[in-house]
Amino acid sequence: MNTRRPKIAVLNAPGAGPWPGLDPLSAEADVIHGGDEASLAPALGDAEIVVVTDIRTKLLRALWPRAKALRWIHATSAGVDAIMFPELETSDVLVTNARGLFDCAIAESVVGMILAFAKDLRTTFELQGARRWRHRETESVRGQNLLVVGAGSIGRQIGRYGQGIGLAATGVARRARDGDPDLGRIHPADDLPALLPEADWVAVAAPLTRHTRGLFDREAFRRMKPGARLINVGRGPIVNTEDLCGALDHGEIAGAALDVFEEEPLPDTHPLWTRRDVILTAHMAGDFVGWRQALSDQFIRLYRQWSAGQTPSNIVDKPDVAT
Amino acid sequence: MNTRRPKIAVLNAPGAGPWPGLDPLSAEADVIHGGDEASLAPALGDAEIVVVTDIRTKLLRALWPRAKALRWIHATSAGVDAIMFPELETSDVLVTNARGLFDCAIAESVVGMILAFAKDLRTTFELQGARRWRHRETESVRGQNLLVVGAGSIGRQIGRYGQGIGLAATGVARRARDGDPDLGRIHPADDLPALLPEADWVAVAAPLTRHTRGLFDREAFRRMKPGARLINVGRGPIVNTEDLCGALDHGEIAGAALDVFEEEPLPDTHPLWTRRDVILTAHMAGDFVGWRQALSDQFIRLYRQWSAGQTPSNIVDKPDVAT
Numbered sequence: 001m002n003t004r005r006p007k008i009a010v011l012n013a014p015g016a017g018p019w020p021g022l023d024p025l026s027a028e029a030d031v032i033h034g035g036d037e038a039s040l041a042p043a044l045g046d047a048e049i050v051v052v053t054d055i056r057t058k059l060l061r062a063l064w065p066r067a068k069a070l071r072w073i074h075a076t077s078a079g080v081d082a083i084m085f086p087e088l089e090t091s092d093v094l095v096t097n098a099r100g101l102f103d104c105a106i107a108e109s110v111v112g113m114i115l116a117f118a119k120d121l122r123t124t125f126e127l128q129g130a131r132r133w134r135h136r137e138t139e140s141v142r143g144q145n146l147l148v149v150g151a152g153s154i155g156r157q158i159g160r161y162g163q164g165i166g167l168a169a170t171g172v173a174r175r176a177r178d179g180d181p182d183l184g185r186i187h188p189a190d191d192l193p194a195l196l197p198e199a200d201w202v203a204v205a206a207p208l209t210r211h212t213r214g215l216f217d218r219e220a221f222r223r224m225k226p227g228a229r230l231i232n233v234g235r236g237p238i239v240n241t242e243d244l245c246g247a248l249d250h251g252e253i254a255g256a257a258l259d260v261f262e263e264e265p266l267p268d269t270h271p272l273w274t275r276r277d278v279i280l281t282a283h284m285a286g287d288f289v290g291w292r293q294a295l296s297d298q299f300i301r302l303y304r305q306w307s308a309g310q311t312p313s314n315i316v317d318k319p320d321v322a323t
Numbered sequence: 324m325n326t327r328r329p330k331i332a333v334l335n336a337p338g339a340g341p342w343p344g345l346d347p348l349s350a351e352a353d354v355i356h357g358g359d360e361a362s363l364a365p366a367l368g369d370a371e372i373v374v375v376t377d378i379r380t381k382l383l384r385a386l387w388p389r390a391k392a393l394r395w396i397h398a399t400s401a402g403v404d405a406i407m408f409p410e411l412e413t414s415d416v417l418v419t420n421a422r423g424l425f426d427c428a429i430a431e432s433v434v435g436m437i438l439a440f441a442k443d444l445r446t447t448f449e450l451q452g453a454r455r456w457r458h459r460e461t462e463s464v465r466g467q468n469l470l471v472v473g474a475g476s477i478g479r480q481i482g483r484y485g486q487g488i489g490l491a492a493t494g495v496a497r498r499a500r501d502g503d504p505d506l507g508r509i510h511p512a513d514d515l516p517a518l519l520p521e522a523d524w525v526a527v528a529a530p531l532t533r534h535t536r537g538l539f540d541r542e543a544f545r546r547m548k549p550g551a552r553l554i555n556v557g558r559g560p561i562v563n564t565e566d567l568c569g570a571l572d573h574g575e576i577a578g579a580a581l582d583v584f585e586e587e588p589l590p591d592t593h594p595l596w597t598r599r600d601v602i603l604t605a606h607m608a609g610d611f612v613g614w615r616q617a618l619s620d621q622f623i624r625l626y627r628q629w630s631a632g633q634t635p636s637n638i639v640d641k642p643d644v645a646t
Contacts, residue, residue, distance in 0.1 A: 125444075137612045289463070
């Protein structure tokens with residue numbers, strides 16, 4: 001029986017207060033919450049585990065030299081790009097993420113955006129606001145092609161739901177593979193330029209890595225169909241925003257639904273806000289009602305594995321995600 | 324070889340002009356378009372076929388005594404309620420409809436409305452208009468219950484797409500049956516009161532008949548979940564609008580997406596227009612880009628069957644749809 005009381009430091013967003021739902025651990029571990037250096041620095045000296053709930057934090061890197069006891073970092077997000085730095089990459093510290101938790105909600109958001117464009121819901125709400133009855137013809141997506149960039153659990157769920165509403169889905173990822181039940185053939189990244197001209201919908205659900213940063217640039221947009229729409233639920237810097245605006249201006253693509261941005265929050269002066277061919281949301285595609293509790297429950301499951309001497313699930317391959 | 328030139332009268336909406344796409348028939352039949360009594364009355368005297376493209380027409384009934392040669396009425400709609408009258412019901416004249424043509428587009432519209440509510444797209448568009456970055460938690464529909472009222476080809480497609488995005492779909496229809504691939508068990512109409520309390524989403528895709536008129540009334544809404552939303556893509560009079568407004572006012576249900584109404588167009592003074600818990604569209608859920616041409620192509624296929632001495636597909640069971 002494990003009688004140690006490991007110390008868990010929870011790195012929250014500044015001013016956000018303690019992350020909820022971790023109370024069940026207090027019987028077996030010391031859980032210390034903090035959002036700034038003053039509150040976290042002392043805890044990090046002997047914390048074996050750090051839970052990062054603020055994916056934009058720079059504190060972990062700043063306090064790294066103190067973290068002598070650290071064995072495991074858990075991120076309550078799918079993407080871990082923002083917390084990675086070279087010393088962590090080359091260390092033995094385990095990194096786990098919230099894999100699986102956001103899949104369905106994000107896939108629902110992507111399908112919602114596809115249908116918002118196809119059924120022109122922006123105009124629907126405007127006409128309703130003006131009390132105007134106007135019959136319109138809208139698009140059917142039946143048989144259209146959905147290209148999913150990134151074939152992790154989120155990308156595959158997007159493929160599944162896309163096929164569920166009659167789209168033909170295919171995927172592209174760093175590692176090609178055949179016979180995926182949701183995406184069929186998953187093409188290697190090098191095939192992206194050849195796949196883009198066929199896609200009516202391109203959904204980006206890839207991690208931000210050195211391979212994906214700036215993947216959607218002027219050249220990529222030029223290869224897309226004039227009627228195509230881009231949906232980004234991955235990471236902002238995968239899409240070059242300036243090139244996207246240019247592609248929309250020049251009719252190289254027809255629209256974009258963006259949940260993530262190179263700069264977040266998107267500055268209120270940014271030209272994206274006023275485009276009718278763009279739908280914007282505030283990095284929330286996966287954040288279903290109850291997500292915080294679900295993330296805590298997931299971490300507690302991983303902690304129990306670790307506490308029992310097992311390797312926790314959801315290990316991130318650090319070289320894979322290096323940016 | 325059939326050398327007759329049958330006469331086909333096409334009954335269009337007043338002032339709408341000729342229905343497009345029927346030119347291929349001109350080599351083998353006389354196709355006469357009309358939108359009022361003056362243009363149609365002479366043609367109806369010896370027309371064997373009437374194609375009704377204006378589902379709200381009263382002309383067919385008015386001119387019925389003249390239609391001595393009539394053998395077949397084709398409606399370019401899924402619902403034929405508005406063209407039925409007792410003399411037609413009891414006659415030997417065949418009635419066919421546009422079965423199958425609108426299934427996918429309507430199912431896409433229903434799923435789009437479900438996700439518009441779940442992801443709160445109204446607020447998404449409003450925040451974008453105000454250039455406001457605001458993170459929100461939205462609903463996940465995963466595992467929620469979708470009850471489809473009406474298990475014809477449209478209802479079944481709604482069930483298929485609903486399951487395709489993670490909903491648990493079930494159906495209710497006049498005739499119960501088991502083992503439907505899309506809806507599982509299809510419950511008999513009498514089970515509706517027992518099914519309503521379980522449903523998170525209720526999609527109405529039934530024909531308007533004497534059995535469905537007013538089906539959603541005060542009593543039905545009282546049985547629904549406070550969080551449930553009603554989606555009507557069937558016919559307006561299946562839902563009692565006044566009772567619906569009352570149910571929304573009293574929190575008996577949480578919202579409604581309506582494509583059809585007791586009175587169409589919905590009067591611009593109607594209180595439904597200004598409700599944030601209601602999404603309105605102008606009887607267009609199935610009208611995908613290219614629908615008119617697709618309807619003509621479908622009629623031409625049925626005409627070729629008829630012309631070859633076969634019974635055309637898509638025969639409507641007249642007693643079933645009597646209102």
